[in-house]
Amino acid sequence: MVNAQLSSSSWMELAIPGNNDLTAIQISTPTCNLTIVNIYNDNRHMDSISHLKRFLRRERRRILATEDDQIIWAGDFNSHHPLWDRDEDHRLFTAEATRRADKIIAIAADENMQMALPKGIPTIRHFVNKRYTRPDNVWCTEGLLERIVRCDVDGFLQPPGTDHFPIVTIVDIPQSRTTAPPSLNFRMTDWKEFKTLLTTKITELPEPGIIQTKEELQETATALTTAIQLTIEAIVPINKPCPNSKRWWNRELSDIRKAMNKLSRTSYRYRAIPDHPSHTEHTEKAKEYGKAMDKAKIQHWREFLEDAVTKDIWTANRYISTPATDGGKSRIPTLKQKTETGQTKELTTNEDKAGALATAFFPPKPDISTVPNNYEYPNPLPPPPTVTLSRIRDHIARLSPYKACGPDHIPNVVLQQSVELIEEHLLQIYRATFTLNAYVDSWREFTTVVLRKPGKPSYEVTKAYRPIALICTMAKVLTSIVADDISRIAEREQLLPTNHYGGRSGRMTTDAVHMLEDRIKTAWRNNKIVSVLYLDVEGAFPNAVTDRLLHNLKKRRIPRIYVDFVENLLKDRRTKLRFDNFTSEQILISNGIGQGDPLSMILYIIYNADLLEITRALANNTDPTEDAIGFVDDAMIIVTGKTLRDNVKTLTNIMEKPNGGFAWAKDHNSKFEIDKLAVVHHTRKTIKDPRRPGKMKRQKAPPLILQGKVVKDVESYKYLGIHVDRTLRWKTQLQKTIAKSTTWMLQFRRLSNSAGGLQAKLMRRLYISVAIPKMTYGLDVWYTPPHHVEGRTRKTGSTGALKEFTKLQRIATLAITGALRTTPTELLDPHAGVLPTDLMLRKTCHRAMVRLSTLPDENPAAALLSKYHNKKAKTHVTSLQLLLQTFNYDPTKTEQIQPRRNNQEDHPDYATHIANTPDAAIKDEKNDKALTRIYTDGSSTDGMVGASAVLYDAGRDRPRQTLRYQLGPDEEYSTDDAEAVGITLGCWMMRNSRRLGKLTTS
CATH class of the missing domain: 1.10.287 (Helix Hairpins)
Incomplete structure (x- = not known):
């Protein structure tokens, strides 16, 4: 463990391959490089000493580059010798012990190492025989010996559970330390006092009015930011964490x-x-x-x-879902970078690491623009209505309050708490941004946090990290408003390819997979083979070229006012990288779309839209054999042919011909990583195996070679979280789902037991909120509810998957109820308050199917249900057709729902209010001054369920109209059903009443 106050630039870990008992770090000081090797030498062998010898021989030029560089060996050597043990411990000096010690003494002599821990100081008191001995030792180079201030055993620091004494070694070497900037505790802020002071600061500013010039825009934004920052500095308390504090300490x-x-x-x-x-x-x-x-x-x-209360269950889930660690902070290790000559260069300082990461995150724009000259753009769409106060309030309310803030150090919660004080100022700043065709210069600066990509085999390369942009909060509100407008316009005017499913309202990952399955099985019915090339764009967002993005925006008729806004937004940007308590110098950015900006999603969708239209542009008929599907930066090319050779030839043609895939990549500065590309040849056809008579084997496809490299031919590919296998049997997906869910479930049951733990209701909620979505992701694609088919004795469907899911739910219900392990599953489910496994899975599939049936015609997945409802396939039945047959469902009787983003300018003619208590509701009702009041209710009485609605006019004690409806026996209907019917009766009253005026319904 290395103290966090030491700058990560000042030390680096040295790899010692082949041995887990040796750990080495090198600390850089102003006077020398100090290498510290921690050693555990097993008492059964001397492998650690042998590895130490090889390590010193291999790394000598690094660890002893100059005469001033020093080394320390410290640890448990498990050896005894008169050189360091007490003289009276002669019983320890056996022939075997002497032989082991001689090897240590020999290597110490070879390396000119001196013993720093004085002779005769015991380092252990044996638990059993209570004797003091000296198996531990500290060695150092001769030049370091005179700098050691103290090297001694400190029994005062001995922790429980070990018989070794800590050895304290103090070396007099100057070392710079880092000081973490103070953090502010916004959760403990007195917001009443905050608003009072901010009000004073705001009154000192000029009254908000129309901003006339670009200079005035900069001054107004700076003044508002400064007022908020001064208020934060004066009111918000500073965190005072103790580095050694433990939550459980008492x-x-x-x-x-x-x-x-x-x-x-x-x-x-x-x-x-x-x-x-x-x-x-x-x-x-x-x-x-x-x-x-x-x-x-x-x-x-x-x-x-x-x-624990309800909000704490998410903390508990984070504890059980996070992999176990040693408690130390994860840091960026020494990075390895290839030089122009092909050699590997090691980057040890934070400045060098920041430079390499910046090169990977923010590649420069191409020297030559690929935008066509004299391109005739279509007329842009008219601009949407100007920014309003209601939209500003709405977007500020959507922000997550305590997310990390940008370089202005103003978190979202500050805007949420003070919105009524600053909204007029924000309104004028936001409007001036469009009317003056300008952008606040300070908003172009942002902080880039470097995060690890999970599950990478090595974190010594820059590709194992990803950037997250933290932009100024006031800028984030404006860009989220613009993102909403552009998305709404793109959907309304159908400006995006229909085969793009990512980042769009009403579209899901499973829609894309359903379309893929339909294409594959449709081809199979025609005795054809489908090959799918999964594309991977290297650095998709950072490589987006600004002028090409603006070209695509104009080409797709985005309003000119927003094209200019995007151009101003991406101009003259600058950032600082932040990692390991280190902040880099300012980095200028001339390219890319910032990840973390609300606009980034819709901008990249428009940027790569042309890629998904390539196959349709190349096709010459109305039913092309080539297609593409995209989800943000995850895209695939689908080809259909009679043979595998034909498909490989077609894929090669699509990617390499003019205006093909590689041409798009060149024009858009989006390089495909051939090593990460994969092709799956979807077919169930087999051929006879000549080596195994009577056996069959899969057809072998010719290699797909793109740009001189062979693309991987895989049996299964994980696309949008679903493993799509070659034969669409979904076995890989089931295995991965069960494995992931089992790992979580075994951790979940640790949260409760018969003696205590989380309350049963919270355990149930955590299971329903986390486990079930984890288990059932994409379920409608790869699971068919078991059901009886006429003429068959056994059930048809995913019976094996159902058994596995039942086992998983049993683990959960045992944990929720605290019941005995022998309790029947039929009793566990109702007592845990969860549906039986088969019904839960059926409900999930049914809900997904109903959702698909409500999709508008603009979504290609909407036609799949009607397609298989009108004409059922006899062979190669898709998962959706199986669901239709299982539930006997008619999708044509379901209402189509047009998904769209809420237009904040469309204010409803009603307002909703829910009282906090029954007494408050009675008080509100007495103070209601509406001209007409409608009351609705539903209840169960004498075994029957009914609903009613009554209408009162102001000033009258008797109702003007009363409606009643009896639903039926309470065995068939619930009170919730009756409440819904009562509301329907009330709505019918409103619709048919001739005089209403101001109306209240309750």
């Missing part, structure tokens, strides 16, 4: 530790007297301290679970 542990440390020193002082009572007292107190610590941890965990 006063009792402090007292026990104090007594144990006192006894530890006494025991060590009298180590020469074996029968001294301090030894026994210290041993007992250490045991007590260890047990008390374990008890405190368990008790704190139980109290957290037992006192």
Whole structure:
């Protein structure tokens, strides 16, 4: 463990391959490089010493580059010798012990190492025989010996559970330390006091009015930002974290530790007297301290679970979902970079790491523009209505309050708490941005946080990291408004390819997979083969070229006012990289779309839209054998042919011909990573295996070679979280789902037991909210509910998957109820308040099918249900047709719902209000001044369920109209059903009443 106060530029880990018992770091100081090697030498062999010798030989030029560089070896050598042990411990100097020690002494002599820990100081008191010995040692180079201030055992620091004493070594070498900037505790802010001071600051500003010039725009935005920042500085408290604090620590542990440390020193002082009572007292107190610590941890965990409220279940889920770590902070290790000559260069300082990461995150724009000259753009669409106060309030309310903030250090919660004070100023700034065709210069600066990509095999390369842009909060509100407008316009005017499914209202990942399955099985019915090339764009967002993006926006008729806004937004941007308590110098950015900006999604969808239209542009008939499907930057090319050779030839042609895939990549500065491309040849056809008579084997496809490299031919590919296998049997998807869900479920049951833990209702909610979506993701694609088919005795469908899911739910219901393991599953489900597994899976599939039937015609997936409802396929039945048959569902009787983003200018003619308490509801009703009031209700009485609605006019005690409806027996209907009918009756009253005026319904 390395202290977090040491700059990560000042130290680096040195790899020692082939041995887990050696760890080495090198610390760079102003005077020398100090290499520290921590050693554990097993008492059964000397492998660690052999690896140490090879490591020193291999890395000598690095660790001893100059005469001033030094080395320390420290650890458990498990060896005894008169050179370091006490003279009276001659019983330890056996022939075997001497042989082991001689190897250590020999390598120390070869490396000119000196023993830093003085002879005769014991480092361990054996738990069993209570004897003091010296298996641990510290060695250092001769030049470092005179700089060692202290090298001694400190029994005071001995933790419980170990018989080794800590060895404290202090070296007099200057070392710079980093100081983390103070963080502010916005959760503990007195917002009333904050608003009072901010009001004073705002009154000192000029009254908000129409901004006339670009200079005035900059001054107004700067003044508002400064007023908020000064208020934050004066009111928001500073966090004062203790680096050694533990949530489970208590006063009792402090007292026990104090007594144990006192006894530890006494025991060590009298180590020469074996029968001294301090030894026994210290041993007992250490045991007590260890047990008390374990008890405190368990008790704190139980109290957290037992006192948890609804919001805490997400914290508990994060604990059980996060992989176990050693508690240390993850840091960017030494990065390895290829030079122009092909050699590997190691980057050790934060400045060098930042430079390499910046090159990977923000590649320069191409030297030559690929935008066609004299391109005739279509007339742009008219601009939408100007920004309003209601839209500003709505978008500020959508923000997550405590997300990390940008370089202005103004978090979202500040805008949410003070919106009524600053909204007029924001309105004029936002409007001037469009009317003056300008942008606030300070908003062009943002912070880029470097995050690890999960699951990478090595984090020594820049590709294992991704950038997240933290932009100024006021800029984020404006760009989210623009993003909403562009998305709404694109959907309304159908400006995007219909085969693009990502980042669009009413479209899901499963829609794309359903379309892929339909294309494959349709081809199979025609005795053809489908080959799918999955594309991977290297650095999709950072490589987007600004002038090409603007060209695509104009080409797709985006309003000119927004094209100019995007141009101003992406001009003269600058950022600072932040990682490991390090912030880089400012980096100028001339290219790319910032990841983390609300506009980034819709801008990239428009940027790569041309890629999805390539296959249709190349096709010469109305039913092309080539197609494409896209989801943001995940795209695929689909080809259909009679043979695998034909498909490979077609894929090659699509990618390499003029105006093909590689031409698009060149024009859009979007390089395809051939090593990450994959092709799946979807066919169930087999041929006879000449090597195994009577056996069949899959057809072997010729290699797909693109740009001189062979594309991987895989059996299954994970697309949008679903493993699409070659034969569409979905076995890989099921196995991966069960494995992932089982891992989570085994952790989930740790949250509760018969003695305590999370409340049953919270366990149930966590299971329903996390586990079920995890298990059923894409279920309608790869699962068919088991059902009886006429003429068959066994059920048809995914019976094997149902068995596995039933096992998983049983683990969950046992944890929720705390029941015995032998409890029947039929009892566990109702007592846990969850649907039986088969019904839960059926409900999920049915809901997905109903959603598909409500899609508008603009979504290609909408036609699939009608297609298979009108004309059922006899062979190669798709998952959607199986669902239609299972549920006997008629999609034509379902209303189509047009998905769209809410237009904030369309204000409803009604307002909703829900009282917090029944008494408050009665008070509101008495104070209601509406001319007409309608009351609705539903209830169950004497075994029957009914609903009613009554209409009152102001000033009258008797109702003008009463409607009643009896639904039926309570065995068939619920009170919720009756409430819904009552509301329907009330709506019918409103529709048919001739005089209403101001109306209240309740």
